[in-house]
Amino acid sequence: MSKFRLVDAETGMVIRHYVRTLRQADREREWYERHTGRSVRIIKLFESDDGGEESG
Numbered sequence: 001m002s003k004f005r006l007v008d009a010e011t012g013m014v015i016r017h018y019v020r021t022l023r024q025a026d027r028e029r030e031w032y033e034r035h036t037g038r039s040v041r042i043i044k045l046f047e048s049d050d051g052g053e054e055s056g
Contacts, residue, residue, distance in 0.1 A: 002046050006032060009039035 004025040006016040015032060019025040022042070029040045 002044050005043045005045060007041045007043050009041045015040060 004019040004022060005014055006019065006025060006029055007014055016028060019028060022044075025042045029042055032038070032040045
């Protein structure tokens with residue numbers, strides 16, 4: 001099972017920790033970009049990831 005995180009594209013700072021579905025992550029990415037004017041990336045983490053590595 002995977003989880004998604006929203007990350008500020010310029011700073012690499014995690015904006016939102018865990019989001020369950022890609023659809024929800026995409027909606028939240030659009031909201032953050034519209035309200036902050038900053039670019040946001042969606043990072044996919046797998047259960048085997050310890051949180052220190054970015055995947056996908």
